[in-house]
Amino acid sequence: MQEKPNIILISADSLRANHLGCYGYPLPTSPSIDRFACQGTLFENNFAPAIPTQPSHTTIFTGQHAITHGVVAHGGKAKLGRGTPFLPEILLGEGYTTCAVDTLFRERIWFGRGWEYIIDPSLHHTFYASVTQEELNAGAIRWIETVPKGPFFMFIHYWDVHYPYTPPDRMRGLFYKGGNPTDPNNHALDEWWDHPVGAMARDTWLRTSNGLVTDPNYVTALYDREIRYLDDGIAALCDALEKQGIAENTLIMLLADHGESMTDHRIFYDHYGLHDCCVRVPMIVRWPAGNLRAGSRYAPFRQLSDVTPTLLEAAGSELPEDLDGQSFLPQLTGQEEPSGYDKIVGLESTWQSKYYLRTDRYKFILARYPDLLGNPDRELFDLAADPNEDHNIASSEPQIAAEMEKELEAFIAQKMEAAGRTEDPVRKEGPVAVEIWEQHRG
């Protein structure tokens, strides 16, 4: 067997952790992913330090915090510096054959760095996120079966769970408890139409043979059906590795770039807001030859900037000095006890411009610009008493809020100084999509 492992990094865009069975969801959305988790290590507290897609994937591939690499918004002005370490580029230099089954390079050029092969079946679609797991798997499996002669690194980016939620017809009937999905007297989604993405949904994929979908539970069921469909794809990919006889020494890391808000916090079926539904993301690692304890669960805080150092260490590569993330490989393989961060700092600057500081007990959210939902600039949640982050206690616990704000600002200042920045990148970028939202509402 070759010494270096093959590495497959799977990103399931918009996959919310607690809609998977292995993360406690009561509906059977993910039998194959649950089985996969039983064969590897599941991270219970893994966080996205930047959302949504472009900032998060930039963090995944650079091992840097977004304040360091500067890409804080989806569709923002910032570009990734050419000298920034980039995972596929480093692995290519280490002798890996690299292949992206992905679309991201079409939107931001740095996502094309380091790939010897790019497979992009989304070219057959008008909207790239309409590409299905079956199309991606067809390209990925064919490549795995025919191309690599030594260790390979493959990145597969599944879009099924991302809106529009249009699961295949064979999923019809799953996960909806009944009722009338198109009841004209149900106005629970009306507020969503005030958002450009909601209006887009209303005008396209929420149309049915009985009229417009009005029941949020039905939209959630469509989302869950997409997870179930993706789950089939994960099973097919794992089966193909078995058939090829390479599953043993292939490290598979399955994660999400961000989660999804269903209707939480008046954010409808989208991925903004820095609540746990969006920033606490699934991550599962399986590597049979790596002596991972099957079915283990990893509780300490980890974050997506740890992906690059961990995968580099698994590949036997030297780590660049300018990474913010830390490898968890020694903990994963049992050489060290599981450990992690005592706090996570994250950000967004697309629909809102905000930072969060999360500890085991509290979440503090600080806005750089007022948000269009009318939330206060400072929010504090006691996660022990209020895990869904429904009750802002910043006014009733001013001392805790002030201490967390001070700690957050110190972290931002320290990261900016280390990166040689004179301006806060979130303040500089601003909420890049908000003008359109304002126009839409106006």
Next chain:
Amino acid sequence: MQQQPQKNSVPDPAKPAETGTPDASSEPEQVIRPEDEALVVERLRELGYIE
């Protein structure tokens, strides 16, 4: 902190998926028109979400 064994509360992968509705065919069908994908692209492009 120690690694914990997989919780027993994980749903049985062999269990058939819950359907909720007695008859899936009674559910309305999503009507996706050919032009809808282009409309999604147009709207997301306006937002700067895609190039």
